[in-house]
């Protein structure tokens with residue numbers, strides 16, 4: 133139960149707060165997500181990020197979501213956008229699935245949760261892979277850039293990291 137218990141805390145400690153689509157778009161531009169690259173979003177919420185990665189950037193995308201209602205909303209969004217052939221959605225905890233060999237990772241989690249994922253990122257991501265994190269830093273890494281995006285009067289921070297430079 134110990135391991136499962138700690139995963140449960142990770143899940144509960146990150147509520148669903150969606151990233152505005154303009155902020156995701158900017159983050160993916162900063163990361164330079166390219167056609168055919170692999171995008172990974174642990175805690176993908178209602179699927180807006182994976183759909184944008186596939187539909188606007190031509191990437192392949194993997195999203196993991198623990199809440200069933202959000203997972204189902206993400207599936208609907210993927211089908212509505214017609215990008216089922218390029219998006220894989222997994223229902224469950226990202227702590228259990230492991231990290232794919234992604235080119236770009238998008239995070240909107242807490243720094244404490246980023247820290248739990250960090251060893252898996254360092255293990256799986258190849259040199260040149262990019263990680264963009266909305267508002268919460270990966271504290272042990274050195275950002276290459278921090279980009280500020282204003283949306284409806286609120287400033288959003290995008291921390292931009294590159295494997296081989298940031299860690």
Ligand SMILES: C[S@@+](CC[C@H](N)C(=O)[O-])C[C@H]1O[C@@H](n2cnc3c(N)ncnc32)[C@H](O)[C@@H]1O
Nearest residue numbers: 143146148149150151175177197198225226240
């Ligand atoms: C702050 S929201 C961000 C949602 C989406 N990434 C976005 O930026 O719009 C965090 C998401 O992570 C999900 N989550 C939290 N813990 C999780 C876990 N262990 N495994 C998978 N999803 C998780 C939550 O249900 C929520 O949808």
